[in-house]
Amino acid sequence: xxxxxxxxxxxxxxxxxxxxxxxxxxxxxxxxxxxxxxxxxxxxxxxxxxxxxxxxxxxxxxxxxxxxxxxxxxxxxxxxxxxxxxxxxxxxxxxxxxxxxxxxxxxxxxxxxxxxxxxxxxxxxxxxxxxxxxxxxxxxxxxxxxxxxxxxxxxxxxxxxxxxxxxxxxxxxxxxxxxxxxxxxxxxxxxxxxxxxxxxxxxxxxxxxxxxxxxxxxxxxxxxxxxxxxxxxxxxxxxxxxxxxxxxxxxxxxxxxxxxxxxxxxxxxxxxxxxxxxxxxxxxxxxxxxxxxxxxxxxxxxxxxxxxxxxxxxxxxxxxxxxxxxxxxxxxxxxxxxxxxxxxxxxxxxxxxxxxxxxxxxxxxxxxxxxxxxxxxxxxxxxxxxxxxxxxxxxxxxxxxxxxxxxxxxxxxxxxxxxxxxxxxxxxxxxxxxxxxxxxxxxxxxxxxxxxxxxxxxxxxxxxxxxxxxxxxxxxxxxxxxxxxxxxxxxxxxxxxxxxxxxxx
Amino acid sequence: xxxxxxxxxxxxxxxxxxxxxxxxxxxxxxxxxxxxxxxxxxxxxxxxxxxxxxxxxxxxxxxxxxxxxxxxxxxxxxxxxxxxxxxxxxxxxxxxxxxxxxxxxxxxxxxxxxxxxxxxxxxxxxxxxxxxxxxxxxxxxxxxxxxxxxxxxxxxxxxxxxxxxxxxxxxxxxxxxxxxxxxxxxxxxxxxxxxxxxxxxxxxxxxxxxxxxxxxxxxxxxxxxxxxxxxxxxxxxxxxxxxxxxxxxxxxxxxxxxxxxxxxxxxxxxxxxxxxxxxxxxxxxxxxxxxxxxxxxxxxxxxxxxxxxxxxxxxxxxxxxxxxxxxxxxxxxxxxxxxxxxxxxxxxxxxxxx
Numbered sequence: 001x002x003x004x005x006x007x008x009x010x011x012x013x014x015x016x017x018x019x020x021x022x023x024x025x026x027x028x029x030x031x032x033x034x035x036x037x038x039x040x041x042x043x044x045x046x047x048x049x050x051x052x053x054x055x056x057x058x059x060x061x062x063x064x065x066x067x068x069x070x071x072x073x074x075x076x077x078x079x080x081x082x083x084x085x086x087x088x089x090x091x092x093x094x095x096x097x098x099x100x101x102x103x104x105x106x107x108x109x110x111x112x113x114x115x116x117x118x119x120x121x122x123x124x125x126x127x128x129x130x131x132x133x134x135x136x137x138x139x140x141x142x143x144x145x146x147x148x149x150x151x152x153x154x155x156x157x158x159x160x161x162x163x164x165x166x167x168x169x170x171x172x173x174x175x176x177x178x179x180x181x182x183x184x185x186x187x188x189x190x191x192x193x194x195x196x197x198x199x200x201x202x203x204x205x206x207x208x209x210x211x212x213x214x215x216x217x218x219x220x221x222x223x224x225x226x227x228x229x230x231x232x233x234x235x236x237x238x239x240x241x242x243x244x245x246x247x248x249x250x251x252x253x254x255x256x257x258x259x260x261x262x263x264x265x266x267x268x269x270x271x272x273x274x275x276x277x278x279x280x281x282x283x284x285x286x287x288x289x290x291x292x293x294x295x296x297x298x299x300x301x302x303x304x305x306x307x308x309x310x311x312x313x314x315x316x317x318x319x320x321x322x323x324x325x326x327x328x329x330x331x332x333x334x335x336x337x338x339x340x341x342x343x344x345x346x347x348x349x350x351x352x353x354x355x356x357x358x359x360x361x362x363x364x365x366x367x368x369x370x371x372x373x374x375x376x377x378x379x380x381x382x383x384x385x386x387x388x389x390x391x392x393x394x395x396x397x398x399x400x401x402x403x404x405x406x407x408x409x410x411x412x413x414x415x416x417x418x419x420x421x422x423x424x425x426x427x428x429x430x431x432x433x434x435x436x437x438x439x440x441x442x443x444x445x446x447x448x449x450x451x452x453x454x455x456x457x458x459x460x461x462x463x464x465x466x467x468x469x470x471x472x473x474x475x476x477x478x479x480x481x482x483x484x485x486x487x488x489x490x491x492x493x494x495x496x497x498x499x500x501x502x503x504x505x
Numbered sequence: 506x507x508x509x510x511x512x513x514x515x516x517x518x519x520x521x522x523x524x525x526x527x528x529x530x531x532x533x534x535x536x537x538x539x540x541x542x543x544x545x546x547x548x549x550x551x552x553x554x555x556x557x558x559x560x561x562x563x564x565x566x567x568x569x570x571x572x573x574x575x576x577x578x579x580x581x582x583x584x585x586x587x588x589x590x591x592x593x594x595x596x597x598x599x600x601x602x603x604x605x606x607x608x609x610x611x612x613x614x615x616x617x618x619x620x621x622x623x624x625x626x627x628x629x630x631x632x633x634x635x636x637x638x639x640x641x642x643x644x645x646x647x648x649x650x651x652x653x654x655x656x657x658x659x660x661x662x663x664x665x666x667x668x669x670x671x672x673x674x675x676x677x678x679x680x681x682x683x684x685x686x687x688x689x690x691x692x693x694x695x696x697x698x699x700x701x702x703x704x705x706x707x708x709x710x711x712x713x714x715x716x717x718x719x720x721x722x723x724x725x726x727x728x729x730x731x732x733x734x735x736x737x738x739x740x741x742x743x744x745x746x747x748x749x750x751x752x753x754x755x756x757x758x759x760x761x762x763x764x765x766x767x768x769x770x771x772x773x774x775x776x777x778x779x780x781x782x783x784x785x786x787x788x789x790x791x792x793x794x795x796x797x798x799x800x801x802x803x804x805x806x807x808x809x810x811x812x813x814x815x816x817x818x819x820x821x822x823x824x825x826x827x828x829x830x831x832x833x834x835x836x837x838x839x840x841x842x843x844x845x846x847x848x849x850x851x852x853x854x855x856x857x858x859x
Contacts, residue, residue, distance in 0.1 A: 072508075304742050324745030334743065342739040348732075355729060356744045364726040371724075 004066065005030045005189045006051065006158055011060030013046055020046040022213040023060070028158065033180060033190045035200040035221060037233050038210035039430040041388060041400050044193045045087070047210070048160050051191070052084045053077040078104075083151030087162040087193075087401070089143050091135050098131035101150045114153075121152055125179045137265060139291030141172060141456075148179070159183065160191045165199055170458060170491050172289070177203050195233065195430045197226040209233055234432055241435060243442045246466055249280030253450035254301075254332075254419045255313040259320075261300055269293035271300070271474045278419070278450040283441060284479060285465030286454045287490050293474035294454050295337075298423050301452070302334045303327040314419065329360065333417035335409055337424040339401065343408040346397035350389060351378040353396050354411055361415065377414070378407075385410035386436065402429035409437050413444050420444060423454045438464045458487055472496045511852040521850045522798075528849070529842035536842075537835050546825065554824055555817035555835070567704035569812055571774060574711045575600075575766035575783075577808030579790035581718040582762030584799045588722065590735035591755030595641065595656025596763035597787025598663035599634035603764025604771040605667060606633030608686060608778040611771070612675060615690035622692050626768055627710070634764015635757045637663060642756040646749045652756065660787070668780050675778065686778040694772050707769035714762060719801040731755060763787060796843055814839065 006028040013021040021043045028034045038044045049055040051062065053071035061068050064080055071077050074084070091100050098115045105114065115131040122129050127145045135143065144164060151159055161180075165173045180190055180203065194200055200207055201221045209216050209232050217232060259274040271293050278284045288294055299305045301312065303324035312320035314330055322330075336342045344353045354377045355363055363373050378392035385406045389399050396404060405426070412420060425441060426434035442464055445451040454471075455461050461468055462482060469479035470493035477493050492498055538548035559565045579596045586593045593599075607626035614622050640659060644650035668684070670676075677687040695705035721728045731751040734741040741748060770782055793811055797803030818832035 302743070303745065324742065325747070326745075328745050336743055338739070341737045342743045345733055345737040345740045347736050352729070355726075356733065356740065359726060367726055368720075368724050369726055369729060 003029060004063070005032075006191075007063040007066075008047075008051070009061045009063065011047065011050060011057045011062070013043075013050060013055065013057050019213050021050070021057070024210070024213075024215055026208045026215065026218075028189045028191060030157075030189055031184050031187045032206065033184050033192060033204045035204035035207035036191060036193045036210065037195065037197075037200060037207050037229065039195065039233060039432060041212075041403070041430075042210040042233075043213040044210055045162060048084065048162060048191065048193060051077070051158075052082060052160060078154055078156075081155065081157035082160065083154055083156035083158070084160040085144065085147045085151060085162065085164060087164075089147050091143060091146060093136040094134070096132050096134050097129060097138070097146050100135055100146060101131075101153065104150050105153065117153060118149055121149055125152065125182065126175055127179065137268070139289075141290045152183075156188060158189045158191065160193070162193045163195075164192070165194070165196060170487065171495065173199065197221075197229045197233075197431075200229070201226060211235055230431060241439045241442060241463055243464075244446050246446075247281050249448065249450075251279070251316060252277035252313075253280045253315055254278045254421075254452060255316075256297075256301070257311055257313065259297075259300065259307060259311045261296060261305070261307055263293075263296050264305070269296060269474045271296050274471075274474070274476045276452075276469060276476060276479065278452050280418070280448045280450050281445060282466040283445045283451040283453055283464050285461035285468045285482075286452065286471050286476070287458060287461050287468055287494055288454075288456065288471035289494055290456055292471050294423065294471060296474070297471065298334075298336065298421065298454060301421050302332075302336075328357065331416075331418035333357070333412040333415050333420045335405075335412050335420070335422040335425060337427065339404050339408060340397060344396040344404060347395060349378075349393050349395055350382070350387075350399075350407060351375045351392035353407070354378040354381065354392075356411075358411060358415055381407055381410040381414055384414075385440070386433075401427075402433040405429050406433055406437060409440060413440055417444075417449055419450045419452070421452045421454075424457075425453060425455065426457070426460060434460070458490060461490075462487065470494055508856070510855050511848065512855050513852055514850075518850055518853075525846040525849050526843060529839070529846040532842045532846075533835075533839045536838050540831070540834065540838075544827070544831065546827075551821060551825065554821050555832075556813065558824075559813060559816040559820050563699070564702055565816070567699065567702040569809070569816055570708060571704050572815055573808040573812035574708050575770060575786045576790050576793050576811055577805055578711045578714055578766045578769070579759075579763045579786055580793035580797060580804040580808055581714055581801055582759030583790055583794040584797065584801065584804055585718060585722065585728075585731070586755035586759045587794060587799055588728075588735050589731035589751040589755040590738070591645075591752055591759075592653045593638070593641075593656050593756060593759040593763075594653050594791070595637070595659050595787070596759060596766075596790055597783055597785070598656070598660035599637045599760045599763035600767035600770070600783050600787050601660075601663040601667050602637040602767070603630035603634040604767035604778060604782050605663075605670060606630060606636075606764070607768035608689075608771050609675065611689040611693035612686055615687075615693045618690070618692045620692075622690075623695070623772065626693060626772055627765065630764045630768025630771075631761040632764070634760040634762070634767065636760070637764070638756040638760025642753050645752050645756075652752075656756075664781075667778065667782070671778055671780055677777075684780050688777045689772060694776060695769070703774050705773050707773050710765060710769065714765075715801050715805055718804075722801060727754065763790075792840065796840065798847065810839075 004027045008024055008026050011021055011024045024047060036044050046055060050057045053073045053076050062071060098111050098118060101118060102109055102111060102114055118131045127149055129142060129145045129149060164176060184190055192204055204221050207219045207221045209219060219229065221229060255277045257275055259271055261271045263270050269292055300307050303322055307320040309318035309321040314332065319327055319330065340346045351374045355374050358377055363370055363377060375392045381387065382389060387407045388403050409425065425437050441451055453465065465482050467479040467481055468485060468490060470477040470490055541548040541551045560569060583593055583596060606629040610626050610629050637659060641652045641655035644655055645652045671684045671686060675686045677685055695707045698704045698706060730746040731754060734746055734748055734751045766786060767782060771778055789811055793804055793807040796810060797807035814836045818836060821827050821832055822829060
């Protein structure tokens with residue numbers, strides 16, 4: 001009888017053209033928190049899907065409590081006691097939290113009883129969630145709680161989490177870690193997929209590092225420095241962002257003046273008297289816990305929702321009542337939080353996804369698409385932004401999250417916008433790609449564009465923003481220079497504490 | 506234990522687009538041969554009667570194209586709609602209204618031997634179908650009314666209007682009280698392409714429509730915008746594409762093609778308006794659109810296939826006196842395999858051992 005809860009021996013998975021996993025072996029003991037560390041495309045997600053039965057390995061063995069098992073599908077994995085929280089949640093939008101959880105549970109369909117269990121469990125682990133709310137009203141952070149609770153209800157012996165902290169505040173990350181430590185102390189093993197080195201060093205007992213589908217080593221993250229881990233993972237020195245000094249345009253390029261709007265969503269956040277100004281040459285970062293009005297703000301700024309004309313101004317020109325197409329024509333570009341389905345159409349090629357927003361750049365002549373130019377435009381983005389793919393004909397959903405994000409950011413930057421509005425620029429994107437995207441945003445701002453970044457990752461905002469403001473319950477704090485504030489102060493503002501929000505509502 | 510699973514391909518396999526229908530055809534031949542054998546028929550000769558015999562004469566080919574033409578034309582319009590996620594189930598009604606509009610011109614001006622009459626009827630047919638399609642488009646854009654229900658119900662309204670007209674205002678005064686209009690004047694009819702056969706000049710309209718539809722869907726930016734709106738509505742909103750326009754274009758185009766088809770039927774094989782104008786073209790064209798994988802070229806093949814199935818079905822019923830249910834079963838088998846084999850373009854079959 002092996003002492004390991006889970007053991008992988010020589011697991012290999014080939015896809016046409018690539019070996020996603022090449023002879024991977026790793027061991028996870030009971031109650032161990034084990035990190036799987038690696039860049040995008042290193043094979044982490046494939047490996048986890050193999051363990052969870054969502055993908056079948058071509059060769060190699062999976063041992064569960066020392067016995068060889070075939071995990072044919074996720075249901076079989078759940079029966080063994082394996083739970084998984086995906087990076088992209090597998091939840092149904094149109095039904096309630098409890099119904100979402102009920103579909104994954106075996107046994108009798110008893111919603112009231114299940115609701116009680118959900119509430120009890122969420123209180124026990126400090127994961128507050130209302131079982132009766134409809135899922136599409138929940139923020140990303142709240143959805144993750146639903147996923148975790150859904151797993152925990154099955155009393156897992158092994159819990160797999162894929163990039164779980166991408167959308168959490170520092171405080172929420174701490175709470176999640178407490179939950180995970182409690183679970184581990186109760187004997188549950190945890191496989192923690194991430195590229196966030198500080199978190200791994202804080203949380204994990206062991207780390208298996210993957211690069212290009214292979215295990216390049218195992219480390220005790222608590223004993224090595226973040227920089228060492230990073231080198232291990234990337235195989236090279238990490239690129240660091242650099243920024244030239246700011247040269248601001250005399251007048252703000254993008255302004256919101258007393259922006260107030262009721263949310264379309266009965267559970268959404270109304271914006272009240274929100275003002276901001278972004279000059280050309282700078283990056284304004286907006287921090288905040290998800291669900292505090294970021295979605296509403298973004299859709300108002302992009303024109304997906306309209307306001308009264310004067311509330312939003314572009315180079316002094318009122319644009320609040322203009323639809324998306326008109327604002328884009330005036331030189332505003334956007335990168336939304338959702339890549340698949342909003343920033344890109346999953347089922348069409350990268351070339352066509354370029355056409356999606358770059359059509360005014362000479363890609364359409366007299367109403368007809370210039371295919372050659374469209375392919376050329378996509379090719380240029382792919383090479384300039386280092387998008388890993390098979391070429392302009394690759395379908396958007398065949399790309400990894402990070403690569404698709406590089407393509408979308410690259411596409412919007414290639415439009416040479418006067419104003420770029422970006423939401424969650426590096427959600428779930430690996431270290432190297434994140435650094436690249438952040439640098440690209442800085443470079444764009446230094447070329448004279450006004451860049452507004454809405455992000456829930458404080459580390460990121462401090463890395464790239466020139467000024468930072470916090471959104472809380474639909475109101476925005478005064479932006480402060482990055483150098484005049486710190487993570488603690490912003491963290492307090494994110495929790496609604498501070499003079500900035502004490503004005504009359 | 507073995508298990509058969511479908512695994513998504515990393516990218517669609519282009520050559521499967523050609524191979525999949527062949528696989529479907531082979532499977533259909535095998536399954537239907539078993540069916541025919543169980544009925545005591547020779548599978549080979551039955552299949553020959555089904556597929557070959559209808560096309561063995563020039564007249565057969567004429568009938569084949571005559572039936573395929575409206576199916577293709579309507580199928581093109583439906584395809585354009587479905588690409589934009591606009592589901593037009595009301596082509597039958599638009600067909601009828603197009604025929605009524607053209608028929609009114611034919612009856613009113615038929616005696617004058619006007620050169621402009623046929624072109625005006627073509628225009629009226631298209632406009633009639635578009636007018637009928639404008640109702641669901643307006644209701645969808647203004648009130649978010651489901652176009653599937655509205656278009657479907659308008660079929661019955663159109664049928665009743667036609668029934669009223671051929672029983673009343675448009676009835677042939679010298680028609681022994683039959684519910685039909687007077688026969689159209691030759692100047693209100695398409696000239697036959699071949700003397701003595703029913704195939705006529707209207708087929709040119711279908712050919713032109715195929716080319717236009719291909720240009721629109723494959724090359725035009727408006728077509729691209731509509732497809733994006735159908736595939737990912739949030740992405741279309743994000744990019745600033747006009748969703749209402751997509752709904753209008755999707756319905757008006759399918760209305761125009763269906764109305765044209767109705768006009769072509771009235772000014773072609775029918776030569777008058779009768780209480781029932783269409784043998785279900787508007788519904789069959791939905792199948793044509795899907796068998797054609799929602800592409801204009803595919804729709805051409807789909808229309809030809811369904812037209813052939815129709816003729817072949819008639820042929821075996823007549824020459825082998827088979828019940829209609831057998832030919833329906835055969836047609837269903839073929840369509841089932843055709844659509845099922847499409848899965849192979851995006852997925853591959855893997856056999857796994859447990």
